[in-house]
Amino acid sequence: MSNASIILDDPTWIIVAKGVLIFVLCVLLTLLSIWGERRIVARMQMRMGPNRVGPFGLIQALADGVKLALKEDIIPAAADRAVFVLAPIISATTCFMAFAVIPLTGEVNFFGEQTIMQLTDLPVGVLYVLATASIGVYGIVLAGWSSGSTYPLLGGLRSSAQVISYEIAMGLSFVGVFIYAGSMSTGDIIAAQSTWWNIVVLFPSFAIYVISMVGETNRAPFDLAEAEGELVGGFHTEYSSLKFALFFLAEYVNIIAVSSLATTLFLGGPSAPPGLGFTSAWLGGWFSFIWFFLKVLAFFFFFVWLRGTLPRLRYDQFMKLGWKVLIPVNVAWILVVATLRLLTQQSASRFVIAGFTGAVVLAVLGAISVYDRSKIKVEELANQVGPMPEPSFPVPALPTSLALREKEGN
Amino acid sequence: MSNFHLEPRPSGAIQKAAEQSLPVTGTEPAGFFTQLKGFWVTFSTMFKKPNTIEYPEVKPEVAPGFHGRHQLNRYEDGLEKCIGCELCAWACPADAIYVEGENNSEGNQISPGERYAKVYQINYLRCIFCGLCIEACPTRALTMTNEYEIADDTREKLIWEKGDLLAPLRAGMLMPPHPMYPESDHHNYYRNEIRESHPSQDTTGGGQSR
Numbered sequence: 001m002s003n004a005s006i007i008l009d010d011p012t013w014i015i016v017a018k019g020v021l022i023f024v025l026c027v028l029l030t031l032l033s034i035w036g037e038r039r040i041v042a043r044m045q046m047r048m049g050p051n052r053v054g055p056f057g058l059i060q061a062l063a064d065g066v067k068l069a070l071k072e073d074i075i076p077a078a079a080d081r082a083v084f085v086l087a088p089i090i091s092a093t094t095c096f097m098a099f100a101v102i103p104l105t106g107e108v109n110f111f112g113e114q115t116i117m118q119l120t121d122l123p124v125g126v127l128y129v130l131a132t133a134s135i136g137v138y139g140i141v142l143a144g145w146s147s148g149s150t151y152p153l154l155g156g157l158r159s160s161a162q163v164i165s166y167e168i169a170m171g172l173s174f175v176g177v178f179i180y181a182g183s184m185s186t187g188d189i190i191a192a193q194s195t196w197w198n199i200v201v202l203f204p205s206f207a208i209y210v211i212s213m214v215g216e217t218n219r220a221p222f223d224l225a226e227a228e229g230e231l232v233g234g235f236h237t238e239y240s241s242l243k244f245a246l247f248f249l250a251e252y253v254n255i256i257a258v259s260s261l262a263t264t265l266f267l268g269g270p271s272a273p274p275g276l277g278f279t280s281a282w283l284g285g286w287f288s289f290i291w292f293f294l295k296v297l298a299f300f301f302f303f304v305w306l307r308g309t310l311p312r313l314r315y316d317q318f319m320k321l322g323w324k325v326l327i328p329v330n331v332a333w334i335l336v337v338a339t340l341r342l343l344t345q346q347s348a349s350r351f352v353i354a355g356f357t358g359a360v361v362l363a364v365l366g367a368i369s370v371y372d373r374s375k376i377k378v379e380e381l382a383n384q385v386g387p388m389p390e391p392s393f394p395v396p397a398l399p400t401s402l403a404l405r406e407k408e409g410n
Numbered sequence: 411m412s413n414f415h416l417e418p419r420p421s422g423a424i425q426k427a428a429e430q431s432l433p434v435t436g437t438e439p440a441g442f443f444t445q446l447k448g449f450w451v452t453f454s455t456m457f458k459k460p461n462t463i464e465y466p467e468v469k470p471e472v473a474p475g476f477h478g479r480h481q482l483n484r485y486e487d488g489l490e491k492c493i494g495c496e497l498c499a500w501a502c503p504a505d506a507i508y509v510e511g512e513n514n515s516e517g518n519q520i521s522p523g524e525r526y527a528k529v530y531q532i533n534y535l536r537c538i539f540c541g542l543c544i545e546a547c548p549t550r551a552l553t554m555t556n557e558y559e560i561a562d563d564t565r566e567k568l569i570w571e572k573g574d575l576l577a578p579l580r581a582g583m584l585m586p587p588h589p590m591y592p593e594s595d596h597h598n599y600y601r602n603e604i605r606e607s608h609p610s611q612d613t614t615g616g617g618q619s620r
Contacts, residue, residue, distance in 0.1 A: 042460070043455070043456040043460065044452040044455050044456050046460050046461045046462075047461070048460050305452060310448070
């Protein structure tokens, strides 16, 4: 039975209960993940992190939230008031919507009803997630524009350009999954991973998705939109109080949303890891939520690890990576996946499939070799140019030349 | 300041320097797997002990020469070492010290010798803890302690009076004013020959201090 047909006969009260549960889970996870991120990054930098409010500082995020709510809410005089207020609301609402199609558990008994902790199973579920993420961009770009200030505008522009660019790479990395599962519904995609998870079968898609999900959520090392060193705070510079808290909430819910999507598409969703399938009999299927949760946490740790390790990319490098590397590689990979899929569907002989795979590998190796040769050629050309002629005007001394002069006693 | 050139550099100097300086190398980015090493650095650091000192609960020992708050010392019999000379106030680059001297008199001997400090104030809003006052003090009256928790919530409380700065009376000391040690003068004090108070110095008639 597919997820859609199990959910179909849910009475209204279960649908409402699920909606509330998902919302509560997201907010709680946000509080937990803010605390977790600060603690983990702190340990990576040999610090303690927040440890004063509550046991192990667990209530720190909640205390910060209360503090933000009690702060003065400032709307700049130059701001477009209506849009300024609307922007954080758009951001904070759209990020929750992605969770509607993500199955958090396998089949469970929910107060006497056989159901799945998934609000709905759309036939185009994953596209729906992409759509909500795109609407979320409006929150950012409108916030940047309506602030009536330079840095937010720059941050908003950067952010929207970034999210739109990486959404292409992200969407393309879904295509491999769609081709393989033959469906866009999250339930069917999970069902298609019953033998092998997609992370094994479609590893290039997975790698590209992981890179683009970091870009999509504006997180380090792709946090150019709120680059505090250059843009103050980016699009949310002028925001304060609860509106700022909404952006903060949106950022973390977004992280959890893309992590959940990655879990669903590539790690088999709430299904148990290989060899641990017997756990699905425990707790009436509720144990599957623990697997889902652990997978999402693993992604979240990866996010934090990236932030603790990598410096921020320059804007042009970032765009180059997105448009000139991720998208072309993705398109080529989709061609390979589609061809392989077609060959297996038409039950081609093993030799044909092996021959095609070998040809692809050879082509990739050849491309790498050509690329390396062209790089060597560029270096040779650069060497032919020779040293720069001395300028005819006085220029500031090089540091070494100063030291030399001192040695000579001038 | 031989590096400070106002004249334009003579032609050829740059060329010469460029020839003698090392060429810039290593502008190529490191290889992919070399760059991955950074992930191991952050991951392994997670399991190291944090460097954090949890300050209000754990108060670390400061170095012996730490420049903490000041103290006005006493001789072993309880007389104050400060002679009200104001050299500390003169030495202070932040103008944080205010001293008013006064003559010692018969029946009101605060310090050995002629003068003592009637008013002694250190303004900790101005003090930069440079220690020049300590170097200036001719009698070692002013020294610095290892105490660093001086913060307070009003400006008035941060101007420390003489009473706040004076060292406490230790065993064998008498609270001044009291006469100098019998058959001695201020030179004996300055040579640090007074080791304790003499019973005859106690003019209150009993008790070591009041």
